[in-house]
Amino acid sequence: MAGIESEKNTTPDGLAEAEDFLRHAASRHPLVTVVTASGANLAPAQTDVPATFRHRPGERHRLAQTGV
Numbered sequence: 463m464a465g466i467e468s469e470k471n472t473t474p475d476g477l478a479e480a481e482d483f484l485r486h487a488a489s490r491h492p493l494v495t496v497v498t499a500s501g502a503n504l505a506p507a508q509t510d511v512p513a514t515f516r517h518r519p520g521e522r523h524r525l526a527q528t529g530v
Contacts, residue, residue, distance in 0.1 A: 492507035494506075
């Protein structure tokens, strides 16, 4: 997806591409819905350190380069 277009320019192929993109993103970055009296939000399904590195491999590289 090169960019976001207005709804009037949505095509079946564009919609299928967006669905594939979101499905792929959801598999790599799972979210859970958090509902409270003040509203609802999405939060990472896993917040532990291994999950962070599993979903952000670039972070491993950055830390390795800085010696942390």
